[in-house]
Structure formats: C-alpha cells, structure tokens
Amino acid sequence: MANKFSRLRANMSQEARDKAEQKALSMLEEMPLNELRKARGLSQQMLAEVLHVQQPAIAKLEKRTDMYISTLRSHIEAMGGELEVKASFPEGTVKISNFSELGREANG
Structure with a gap:
C-alpha cells in the first residue's frame, strides 16, 4: 500500500522539508x-x-x-x-x- 504524501512529509526532517520547498519554488521560476x-x-x-x-x-x-x-x-x-x-x-x-x-x- 502506498504511503500518503502528507505522512511521508510528516516523517521528513525540517531541513529536508525546507530543501524540498526551495527546490519546488526554484522549479516554478523556470x-x-x-x-x-x-x-x-x-x-x-x-x-x-x-x-x-x-x-x-x-x-x-x-x-x-x-x-x-x-x-x-x-x-x-x-x-x-x-x-x-x-x-x-x-x-x-x-x-x-x-x-x-x-x-x-x-x-x-
């Protein structure tokens, strides 16, 4: 059974969440x-x-x-x-x- 993204995200460290958010914002810029x-x-x-x-x-x-x-x-x-x-x-x-x-x- 696949994990829900919200559950996976909750298990990520704050540093990993911040890094993922920065990457997403960067991808949206171009x-x-x-x-x-x-x-x-x-x-x-x-x-x-x-x-x-x-x-x-x-x-x-x-x-x-x-x-x-x-x-x-x-x-x-x-x-x-x-x-x-x-x-x-x-x-x-x-x-x-x-x-x-x-x-x-x-x-x-």
Whole structure:
C-alpha cells in the first residue's frame, strides 16, 4: 500500500522539508512552455481555440527555441499571463520597455 504524501512529509526532517520547498519554488521560476501550459490546467486544444489556430500549431510552437516576442506574448496572454522582457546584470534586473506595447499597437 502506498504511503500518503502528507505522512511521508510528516516523517521528513525540517531541513529536508525546507530543501524540498526551495527546490519546488526554484522549479516554478523556470519551465518550458508546454509545462507552463499544463501547470495552468490547459490542453493544447484549449489553447488553440483561444488563439484561433489548430492544435498542431500549439505543439509546434511549444517545441520552438526561437520565435517572435509578439508570438510568445500572445501565447502567454492566452494562458492568462502577461509577458515581461527583462535583462539581468550583476548589478540588477532591468525591464525592457520596447516590447511592452508590441502587438497592442497592431490590435488597437
């Protein structure tokens, strides 16, 4: 018989629980598009309907490593999010504002 997660977690040391929580938070900070879609509870078909494309287009987009920012923005917005482009430097992070209205001008 399988143990319930809550029982397993209760038997973990506080240090192990803290480490597991940090790992989970770290994993949530970065993930591929397909995992993000799944985490949002969306199927490729559902996303395709929102974007008015066929499901294979979503599968293809999720495999791409290079795409237009406007394409990525549409995909993120269809999942209920907002895309921000940021540059990270040793001194800190800067939000790149050139792209904030990209796509909105064409739609507005």
